[in-house]
Amino acid sequence: MDSRQNRQIVLVSRPVGVPEPHHFEVRNTPLVSPEDGQFLLENLYLSVDPAQRGYVNDENNYAPPVPIGAVMRAMAVGRVIESRHPDFQAGEYLYGWFGWQDYWVGGPEALLRRVDPSQAPLSAGAGLLGINGLTAWLALHEVGRPMANNTVVVTAAAGAVGSLVGQLAKLAGCRTVAVVGSDEKGELCLSRYGYDAYVNYRQPLEEALSRACPEGVDLFFDNVAGTIADTVIRRMNLFGRVVQCGTMSIPVWIPPPQGPRFEREVLTRRLRIEGFVIFDHIARFDQAAAELAQLLKSGKLHYDEDIETDLARAPQALVDVYEGRNRGKKLIRLRE
Structure with missing residues (x-):
């Protein structure tokens, strides 16, 4: 002993x-x-x-x-x-x-x-080279599959995952929109993490999202779920992709929370929604970490x-x- x-x-x-x-x-x-x-x-x-x-x-x-x-x-x-x-x-x-x-x-x-x-x-x-960066890299590229000129909306965009997702999406040639809880965090997303626009969800969200995404949303990287996600999904374009990475805004899941149903949106907009759990991808950790480390060394990534x-x-x-x-x-x- x-x-x-x-x-x-x-x-x-x-x-x-x-x-x-x-x-x-x-x-x-x-x-x-x-x-x-x-x-x-x-x-x-x-x-x-x-x-x-x-x-x-x-x-x-x-x-x-x-x-x-x-x-x-x-x-x-x-x-x-x-x-x-x-x-x-x-x-x-x-x-x-x-x-x-x-x-x-x-x-x-x-x-x-x-x-x-x-x-x-x-x-x-x-x-960056642990759960947060690995989640950002693998969820965005393996599930979200960003394409040039896509509009990508990220919730909790100033957080440890969201701040990296925005930067990686920009490197993929996308237009990025941050969803945050304050103007201070929104300005940080613009100046530090390279987002093109931000939406403060404490303001009327539907109107702000319409202004920030006039051509709709192609890829939604969601870390929060709840009413914010309900609103974003109704702005999505045909064949849009949703990466469900977190559910931070829902405090309790028993009993299941009630809210607007979006199945009709999934059907008519032909959306693809996929949950992401990082531990399903352990075999890819070292490869993703090496990619992130190289971006950091080249000055293309901030954390x-x-x-x-x-x-x-x-x-x-x-x-x-x-x-x-x-x-x-x-x-x-x-x-x-």
Whole structure:
């Protein structure tokens, strides 16, 4: 048994909707040493992501909920400090399911990809070259299939995924329209992320969308669902594509929320709607990360990070993401 302590953020009660800090607590547990076939790593950067709401709610999701009393499920970039596995050496950087905690012990089943420090700063391994950048690249190109001169509308456009989707769509020759919750974020999308126009959804949305997309919408990259999506779908052109990447605006899915039906729009406009879950595409992670790293090095891609340094702040950081208070990819830095 190691004499060091491992600080962990543990789920102590089941939330309904967005989890709050009182659903978690900080626990200190003895650090265990790796067994044969395992390795020990120290977490450097913890990821804070909207998807974590689904990890703790007892509702329809692509993975079972985090058990009560367990460490909060999260992706992180860590450094191997001890290994009893032949394929992993001390000093290597890894990205995987390492949780909201100081240290992690286990085997390669938790690994998502190895992190190459020569590609980008280590923090980017949890954002630009992690779940956010990989989602933007793979969802846009594999599902959305942007074509030159398409009008592309992106919700949560100033977020960690949406800001990259807009830039990638521009590189594909598209006209890009950001949907955001404030004029400040809209101006950021124009000046920093290269969007052609923005719509503030807190203003009359249908009128604003009509002005921003006078020729309709060809590709809708949706991170929020709800009434915003209901409105955008009714502006779509024939044979338009919808990438359903998130549902941030819907706080609770049990019972199913009621709202306008859009099946007739799908039929008459011949729309194609496809959900995207990043973990269906793990085999493509390294290829997509290499493409993103090259765009970053060539100055064609910009990304921003919102970094905190207190592990205990992680639950509140998740609330901040849902409230739109973050400015870039939300991370918790534990050590350099």
